[in-house]
Amino acid sequence: MAVEPRDSPSVGVDEWVARSLERREYLPGWRGDVQRALEQVGWWPRLVVATAVGVFIPVVIGLNSFQTQVGIDALLLAILALGLNVSVGWAGLLDLGYVAFYGFGAYGYALLSSNQLNPPGGIHWPAYFSIPLVMIGAAILGLLVGLPSRRLIGDYLAIVTLFFGEAFVEFTNNVAPSKLGGPNGIFALDPLHGAHVQITTPTGYFLVLLGLLVVSMAVLHMLDTSRMGRAWRAVREDPLAASAMTVPVNRVKLMAFAFGAMIAAMAGTIFAAQQTSVFPTDFDTPYLILIYAGLILGGAGSMSGAVLGGLLVSIVLDGFLRSPTQSSYIFYGVILVTLCVKLRPWTRVAFVVGGTIVFGFVMHAIVAAFSSSAVAGTSGAHSWIDLHWAIVPANPVTFGNICFVALLCLVVALVQVPGRWRTMLLIPTLYVAACAWEARLSQVPATTRLLLLGAILIVVMAWRPSGLLGARRVEIV
Amino acid sequence: MTKFTQELVNGLTQGGLYALVALGYSMVYGVLKLLNFAHGDLYMVGAFVGYFVLQWFGGPTALAVPVPIVLLAMFLLAGGGVGALGVAIERFAYRPLRDAPRIAPLITALGVSFLLENTMLLLFGASYRDYNTSAFISFSTGIHIGALNIDIVRIMVIVLSVALMIGLRLLVSRTQLGRQMRAVASDREAAEMLGINVDYTISATFFLGSALAGIAGVMAGLVFNQIYTLMGFIIGLKAFTAAVVGGIGSIPGAMLGGFLIGIAEAFITGYVSSTYTNLIVFGILIAFMILRPSGLLGRVQLQKV
Known part of the structure; x- marks a missing residue:
């Protein structure tokens, strides 16, 4: 058995990817030292510490109901940015219909946990059954929406997926109002329930979302370091070269859509259960921009960046902008x-x-x-x-x-x-x-919030396209 | 038969607007390879500029000057103002990103679109504003054959949009500026080496494209009366698809695509269902983009490696 040199990449890690990850620029001076020291800490310990902090805040410190609601919204956005990161950040596919998967999850849960279908009793399946079902449905939908990515790239894919997102809003607004509720939405959904447990308190939902976020991060981390993760990055950097290296480009792209869709749908089910109602306008373009702003600000391609960006954008825009002071x-x-x-x-x-x-x-x-x-x-x-x-x-x-x-x-x-x-x-x-x-601006928080979203996208793209935590890659010519 | 002709006229009117907006998309995409999401919002800004010019002349019911002069002023100011806005957006938002990866300007364009929409929302509120065209242009003038009515406004929109497109076509094919635009579109670096002022050419392209969108906005106000701050998003989406349907970068293609989508939409509204129009149109457009991304008049582009 051949002995490998110490500094060569570990077995199974493709050398080019390993090198391109190494080829980051460190900050100058002491900040670079801090950066290097932090990088010595493994990924899993960091996740454990972050989770502990997340649990500590509501359980030990305690939050009032407004703060808990802000926390729930922030966690939802963090999960969504995490899912969007799979297709946009890792696989490099600009998916502008992403918010429709979120809507699909919410409407899926709404239909399976209300009186809407199968009258008079309706369907009231337990959450451990309905949520996985909705997620599988979303994955299949993601595969279907991803199909155009076989032929279309870049802007064309963006516009086709944007059409899909718009079509979802039109669909829920107009088709079968007796079932989908039209513009009035669906009311009186069951809270999360199953196996004699029912979650009704905001703190409960906060912890559920935190748990789901951590589980998603763990699963995605394993995916990221797997063959599939490397294939995604290879396709993002150069599809032609990737296919020459026997990466099944089309299948890899479809998987990115499917995983993103599953995560979005999961967030959607919890959103619907917590809000106990769903409306078509919840899943319109402004929310899509919010998710993008979170991901871009945090840094597309970095998981911790996506989560941080999602939390930051949501907490600042929803939490602090409400009060003028x-x-x-x-x-x-x-x-x-x-x-x-x-x-x-x-x-x-x-x-x-x-x-x-x-x-x-x-x-x-x-x-x-x-x-x-x-x-x-x-x-x-x-x-x-x-x-x-x-x-x-x-x-x-x-x-x-x-x-x-x-x-x-x-x-x-x-x-x-x-x-x-x-x-x-x-x-x-x-x-x-x-x-x-x-x-003016402090008096109309709703509009100011949207203005700031647009400004964030423009400024981040001009100033630091890699976002807060995104790796600054050196372009390889 | 009357209904058919009537729907055809409606389709041509709507199609003319789509085509004008699509031309701007197509030109900008040609020179910068940028999908300018803010283009639809420039159309909305144009509609508002036209509205305020109309108010400035005394409002629709009490115009101080003859109607043709008012219309001319509306078109010129909306075209010029929105054109200048387009140039400013290019300078400010897109120029710093000219050599960035493709995804960066696309997201900036989303941001610009959002910023424009919400600036207008902040300044003018969410309520609908009414051009009240019938108060100063009589709808009874025009062509009337039996039950078929084609009013003067629709005739004007169709004629003017076709005239603008022919003018643009001549500008691009015959003038020095047009030649520069084509050179920049086909290879920016080579054009720069040949001494073409690329920045100026791109600014001129943005001016022309945005001005067309502004004029289309005024026309939309005149035909449909109601204008609001979110009117640009969907038309931007459809106009880009019109440009793709015709073959992106091609001026006759954008015209053809715009008219085809307008007519298809009118017939679906008239004969199938008005509730599902958008849904059906979206479906057709998605199918078209997947099946023939190079468009009707476009050439299949080979990807250079």
Whole structure:
């Protein structure tokens, strides 16, 4: 038996993949050392620690009902981003109909746990029976939707799957209203139940979702390190080369769709059970964008990135944006952190922040001298900011809209102008952003949330396409 | 027979709009190989610009100037404004990603689309706005044969969209700019080496494509009256498919695809079921894209390795 050299990849790991994973860039200085030290910790211990933290938060610390609901939504989004990562991140197939699988799972559970079918008694199967059934159904649907990927790649596949997602919403809205409920949805679903156990409390659902997330991560981790995972990455990097290396490209793509669909459907069943109702609009494009924002922000291709991104996007957008005070902390905090990270040296940060503060007081004084009603309004979040610094008129809507349009123009201008002028232009931009936020954006959280989603996608793609935790791969030419 | 002709006219009207939007998609896809999801939203912005120009001239019931001038102003301002917006979007969002992997600009385009929709939602609210076309253009003018009515607005939409397409076709095939656009579309690097200003050409392409979408938006407002902030998403989807059906990158193809989808939709609504129109159209389009991705007039592209 031949003795292998120490640094060669372990048996069964394809050498090219192993090398491409090695070929990451570490951060410079001490941050790189921390990164290397963290990488010494194995994957399974990390999962155990993360799970323990997840259980610790609701059980030991305790959460109020709003916080628990935010946690449930965040876990759902994390599971969905994890499933989307299989087709988008690993296999490189842009699936824009993904949210339909989530809807399929929710509607599947709804039909099997309500009075909708088989009247008068309806169907009320236990969860340990209905959820696996729905997941198998979703896997088959995933295979069917994945079939076009045999012939279509890139944009064409994206648009066909987007049609599929739209068709799902049209289908649930229009077909068989007596069974699917049409736009009114399906009500009065059973909570999760089976084997004399019934889960009705939000904390229960939180723990169920946490368990499912951990199990999915474990299963996907095993898949990732298996032959199938390597095949997915090979197909993503170069389908032609992969097929030359005898990877069954078409079958591998279909499996990616099927696994993604199964995970989405699983999340859908829990969503339906927890909400005890389903509506077609729950599964429309905005939610798809939310899932994508989570995955992209976290880093497509990285499992922990997908989970982290999903949690982060959901908690920030659903949890903090609801209340003007908290959302203001997030707003100003994100701006400050971004300034500190992106601007060098620190004197420039100080110049910009100080300049913005002074600029604000001057502008406020000038406007107040001309008209007192122009500064009379307040957003209710930090009355001190509104009364002395940011301009908020008594009737803030029109002013806020103008500020927002001006902000968009300034941001576009900011990208175009060179160095020194950019720093100068940053001051009015920040001030206008603050005015738009106080006068308008913090007042309409629902729209602001969607605006931020769009902005996240654009900014992350321009600034750091690999996301927060995605591996920065060196392009191999 | 009357019903058939009537549905045909409806289909041609809708098809003209699809075709105009599809042209922009096709041109942008030609030069950048980018599926610009925001294109449908530019159409929506165009409809809003037209609406506000109409209000600025005194509103549909009390116009201060003759109707043709108002219409001209609506089309010009919507076309110019949306064209400029398209150029700005390209500069800001897509240019930094020109050499990025294919998936990056696609996701940026989704983000831009979402940003545009929700900016309009923030500024103008979710409520429907009404062009109220019948208040200033009499629907009784037009062609009337027996029970068949083709009003002047529909005639205008069909004629204008065909005229714009012919103009675009001439521009692309005869002028210097058109030649540059074709050169950039076929090989950007080679075009750059030959001294073509690629950035300028791409900006010009975005301007033309977006302007067409804006004009289509005004037309949609005139024909269907109601405009709202989410009107662009589905039409963007269908227009891209129209471009694919005709063969992406081909101008006559986009026209053909747009008219075919419009007519098919009108006939399905008229003869089969109005509830399931979208579902059936989606099904046909998915089947078409799978069976013949190169389109009716497109060439099968060999993938270079």
